Amino acid sequence: MQGACMSVLCVCICVSVLLRSAISQSHTESDTYTECTDGYHWDPQTEHCKDINECETIPDACKGEMKCFNHYGGYLCLPRSASVIPAPEPPITPTEAFNPCPVGYEPQGDSCVDVDECERDEHDCQPSQQCINTLGAFTCQCPDGYRKVGTECIDIDECRYRYCQHRCVNVPGSFSCQCEPGFQLAGNNRSCIDVNECEMGAPCSQRCYNTYGTFLCRCDQGYELGPDGFACNDIDECSYSSYLCQFQCVNEPGKFSCVCPEGYQLLGTRMCQDINECETGKHQCTEAQTCVNIHGRYQCVDNNRCQDPYVQVSENRCVCPVNKPACRDLPFSIVHRYMSITSERSVPSDIFQIQATSVSAGAYNTFRIRSGDDNGDFYIRQINNISAMLVLARAVSGPREYTLDLEMVSVNPLVSYQGNYQTSSALRLSIYVGPYTF
DSSP: HHHHHHHHHHHHHHHHHHHHHHHHHHHHHHOOOOOTTTEEEEEEETEEEOOOOOOHSSSOOSSSEEEEEEEEEEEEEETTTTTTTTTOOOOOSSSSOOOOSSSTEETTTEEEOOOOOHHTTTTOOTTTTTTETTTTTEEEEEEETTTTTTEEEEEEOOOGOOOSSHHHHEEEEEEEEEETTEEOTTSSOOOOOOOGGGGGGGOSEEEEEEEETTTEEEOTTTTTEESSSSOOOEEEGGOOOOOOSSSSSEETTTTTEOOOOTTTTETTEEEEOOHOOOOOOOOOOOTTTEEETTTTTTEEEEEEEOTTEEEEETEEEEETTTGGGGGGSOOSSEEEEEEEEEEEOSEEEEEEEOOOSOOTTEEEEEEEEEEEEEEEOEEEESSSSSEEEEEEOOOOOOEEEEEEEEEEEETTTTTTTTTEEEEEEEEEEEEEEEESSO
């Protein structure tokens, strides 16, 4: 198709030139010329040969994607995207005076001088063209962005020559370059350079990273990028796991924190540690009381916990005198001890060791829970003749308090004490079960 177009274009241009020459010669030979060459018809009113518009008179003058442009004495088939500045029809005078000089010259005395057609306005240049006088003739110069085809100025499609780095937009007589999103035109109006969107107000809510032709949004630790790719949403770390904190997790913007219950303090970032109020002095025990620290709180106990018929002989130790009849069936001595354990301990669990402080030669010792274990939560495991272990048999939950009397019974057949070979002593153990597993 392109070859066909160029062929038609060449033929039309050549015909146009020949026709003009023919018309000019015909009017110099006769003063009453009434016949016109091909492409023209005689107009009796003006007595001129007038151009025939073949684009209107010939059906389908141009085929395919070609567009018909009327031309003096002929027509042009050009691409539809072509821009044509039409030239005015040249005046044709049927009669001219005899001129002995060549075309483009006029007699002046005995010589021929050049005619400045541009100055006399005797040219057929289009209004948008510049007339340039030459010896014996003139030329019509097209504006920038157009090329001359015959007497027509055809727009130059600069985009065919890839003047632009990205996208080229052709316009009549010129062109413009456009860049893809994320780029801007350089100073030469043809090259495209990257735009730093991060410096131009990119809509990232936290952090922005410029990349070639675009940008990326990123979030600080504790946030995640939203579906729009710009906003950063807080991550609720507490909802992901129940093991982040030993007691309770509290979500905060961009992070989380662990808190502990009353009576505990944070150890590190997630563990809880009991506060020893007895050591810090944050208790309300009187001088007649002893502060006992337990899990999550403290307990005030009387300094003298001996009950009749027992009498206090030293700190935490009570003795039942042998001369009192009420002491006959009671342990000879009771020692008070205190301890605290956590809830839901793994069982069986050794929690307290009983150790005899004095043993008579030949005595045989046994250990038992005398009282306080109504539900069978504990049992005694004897280690040897002088020690035993208190074992937690079942998992227990707090807050709860046990008071166990752990008795050591001594049998010594070699020693007779008022006819009794058996004596006993007890350890009164107060066990406080904390409300938590820590």
